[in-house]
Amino acid sequence: MQTIELNNGVIMPQLGFGVYQIPNAQTKEAVYEAIKAGYRLIDTASIYGNEKETGEGIRKAVDEEIVKREDLFITSKLFILQAPEDKAKETIEKSLSVMGLDYLDLYLIHQPYGDIYGAWRALVSAQKSGKLRAIGISNFKSSRMIEFVGLNDVKPQINQIEVNPWNQRIEDEEWHKKYGVQVEAWAPFAEGRHDLFSNLVLEEIGQKYGKSVGQVVLRWLMQRGIVALAKSVRPERMIENINIFDFELSPADMETIAHLDMKESAFFDHDDPQQVEWFMNRMKDTEE
Template structure:
C-alpha cells in the first residue's frame, strides 16, 4: 500500500474502496468485508449513500485494528449549516459506530458552506475527525473557503477519469496544497472504457487490464482514488496496481483521451442544481 501525506500531517492510503450506489446494507457490509480482506484500508462512504451502518458493521467484523483503517464520510447538503452539520457529524459517528472519523467532507458546495465548515472545524479540533475536506468544489469555491475559514481543506474529491481529466482544476487544487481524490475513476464504464483499445494496448505491455492502467495513471498524478465494485475478483484486480509503473509516453498517450466533459452532470448548471439538490436545500429552511 502507498500512502500520501495530507497538509495537516495525516497519512492516507492512496488507493481506497468506495461504496457509492450500494444501498443494500447486507450487500454493502459484505463488499466492505471483501475489500478489507483484499487489502484495502481506506473506505469511503457518505450520509447520502445510506450505508454508513453497513460500513460500521463490516469494520467491527473485519478483525482489523481501527487504527489501521482510514474511514471517510461526507455531510449531505440538507445538513449544510452550522447547527445541522454538528448533528450530521454525530449521526455519522453513531451510524458508523466509531469514536472518530479519519476524513469528513462537505459533499457538495451548496447551502451554508461556511457555517457547515465551522462545525467541521470544531469537530476537527475536538478530535472527532482527523482531517476535513470538501467534494465537488471548483477552484474558486475552494479558494473562497480557504480565504474565509481557519482550517485548510486537506482533500477535494472530484470527478476524474480518462474522459474528464480536469487538468486545470487539479493543478489549482495542488497549488493550494489540497490533495485531489478521484470519484468515478472508471466513468462507470461509459464510452466502453474497459474495452478502449488505447488503454488496452498500454495494459498489454504490463500484463494489466484497462482498469488497472487507469488507476495507475491517476496515482502517478498524485491523486487518491476510490474504485468501487461488489465483486471480490474485481476488487483484487483493482488493488493489484503497485507492481508496475506507466512510462512518460504512456501518461502522455492517456492525456490525449480527454473529452473535457463531465460524464455525469454539470455542477454549475442552475437547472441541474435545482433538480438534484433543490429538495435537500429546501430542508435548510426548516427550523
C-alpha cells in the same frame, strides 16, 4: 499500499474503496471483502444511506483481527440539508454513532451548496476535538476551492472531485497543488461511460504490462499523485483493482492517456442550472 500526506500531516492511503450505489444488503460484506483484499481507505456518505452497514463491515473485519481500527482510514460526508452549523454538528455525531466509531479519519462537505461556511465551522470544531482527523470538501470547482481557502482559517485537506480519462482535470490539479489541497478522484472509471473498459488505447497500454483497463486507469491516477476510489461488489474485481503497485506506466503511456481528455464531465456540471435544480429538489425530497 502507497500513501499521501495531507496538509495537516495526516497520512492516508492513496487507493480506496467506495460504497456509493452499493445496495444496503450487500454493503457489509462488500466492505469486509474489500478490507480482506487489502483496502484501508473506505468511503461512504450520509446520503448514501449505508453508513450503518459500512460500519458493520468494518467491525466484522476488526473483530476477526484482519485489521486494527487504527490501520483504517474511514470517510463520510455531509449532505446539503445538514450544512447549517448546528445540524452539521448533529450529523457528525450521528455518523459516528451509526457507524459505531469513536472518530472518522476524513469528513467532507459533500456538495458546494447551502451553508457551507456554517458546516465548515462544525467540521473544524470536530477536528479540534479529535472526532475527525482530516476534513475537506467535495465537488468544489477550483474557483470555489480558492475562495473557500481564502475565507477560512483552516484550509480543506481534500477536495473529492470527478477525475477519469475523459475528464482529467489537469488545470484543476495544478490549482489544488498551488493551494495545498489534495485531489481525490470519484468515478475514476467514469462508470464505464464512453465504453471505457473497451477503449483500444487503454487496452493496448494494459497489454504491455499484462494489466486490465481498470488497473491502467488506477495506476495513471497513482502516478499523478491523486487519491482514487474504486468500487465493486465482486471480490475478484476488488483484488484486481488493488493489484496496481507492481508496475509503472512509462512517460509515453502517461502522455498517450492525456490525449484522451475530453475536458468535460462524464456526468454533470455542478454549475448547470438544471443540475442545481435537481439537487434542490433532491434536498426537498430528503427533508420530507
